[in-house]
Amino acid sequence: MGSAPAGRRALITGITGQDGSYLAEQLLERGYRVYGLVRRLSTPNTRNISHLVDRVELLDGDLHDPASLDSAMRASEPDEIYNLAAQSFVGVSFNQPVVTGEVTGLGTVRLLEAMRSHADRARFYQAASSEMFGKVLVSPQDEHTAFHPRSPYGVAKVFAYWAAVNYRESYGLFVSNGILFNHESPRRGHEFVTRKISDGVARIHLGLAAKLRLGTLSTRRDWGYAPEYVDFMWRLLQAPRPDDFVGATGETHSVEEFVQLAFDRVGISDWKPHVELDPKFKRPAEVDMLCGNATKAKEQLGWVPKVRFPELVRIMVDNDLQLLGAARPAAR
C-alpha cells in the first residue's frame, strides 16, 4: 500500500457505508487524519465503522443541507474530499426518485459548492457509477462509452458526473470521477443482490430459511471486491491531473452464476428448488449487462483488481455463515 505525505486530511461523505468504511481504514493506514460526515438517524448506523470511531472524527451533516457541508469543510480543512454519500440503491430509486435526485444528484453540487467556498485547493473524488451506461450498445464499456441511464439512480449519477466535470472545467478545481462497476463485500447492504444471495444461501444451509426470492437470474454484472475499489479512489486523487476513470474487473457474470457458486459453497448442487422468482423484485427498467474496460486505470494509476468472481462469492458466503454462527466450510 502506498503512503501519503504526513498529516494529510481527508473528508469522506458516506463513511458509514460499505466503501466509506473501507476507505477510512485505508486512509488511516496511510497516515491520514480522517473526517467523516454522518447524518442524524433515530438509530445511529455506525456498524461498519464501530472499530474506527476512536480514530476518525465524525462531523454532523447531510447532503441536503448546505450549511452543514460548509461547516464540515471548515472543520476538516481537507486535502482530499471523497463524495461517497448517496441514495445508492437502484431498486429504491424507482419509488423515491425525488430523494434520489436530491441526494445523489444535487447533493454532489452542494458539496462541490462547499468545496469551492472553503477548500478550493482540495482534490475531490466523485463516486460515479457504471449504472450511468445503463442500456449499453457496446461492450466492454470505457471512459468513451455513451450514457443511457435506466433508473432515477442512474439519471442522478449522470447529473453528478457532469456537475463534477463542469466544476473542473469552469473553476479549475481538482475534481475526478471514478466510474466504478459493481463492487461487493461482507459490508454490502442486504438489499443488493450479491448480499441477498450470500445471506439467503447461508440461511437455507442452516435451516433458517426455505427459499431465496429474486427478481431475475439473467442480468449480468461486472462484480469486483470493494476494498480494492477504494484503493482505486485514493490512486485517482494522487494522479497529476484530475480526470475520469473506469474501475472494473473486465469480467461479466450473471445473477444465476452467483447463485450457483454460492449454493455450491455450502454443498448444495441442485439449487433450483431453493430459488423462486418474485415479480416484487423486478424493476420497471433493467440494465441487462455491464462489463467494464479498466485499461486506462491500469496504465495510468497502476490499478489492477486481483479478487476474481469465484473468490468474491466465497468471501461473501463464508462471512454470512460465520455471522450466523456456522463453521466455515472446508476448502473446496
Ligand code: NDP
Ligand atoms: P452505501 O449505500 O453502502 O453507503 C451510502 C452512504 O451514503 C452511507 O454512509 C449513507 O449514510 C450515506 N448517505 C445517504 N444519504 C445521505 C445524506 N442525505 N447525507 C449524507 N450521507 C448520506 O454505498 P456504497 O458504499 O456501496 O457506495 C459508495 C458510493 O459509490 C455511492 O455513492 C454509490 O452510489 C457509489 N457506487 C457504488 C457502487 C457499488 O457497487 N458499491 C458502484 C458504483 C458507484 P447512512 O449510513 O446514514 O445511511
Ligand code: GDP
Ligand atoms: P445494481 O447493479 O446497482 O442494480 O445492483 P443490485 O445488486 O441491486 O442488482 C444487480 C442485478 O441483480 C440487477 O440486474 C437486479 O435487477 C438483479 N436482481 C435480481 N434479483 C434481485 C433482487 O432480488 N434484489 C436485487 N437488489 N437485485 C436483483
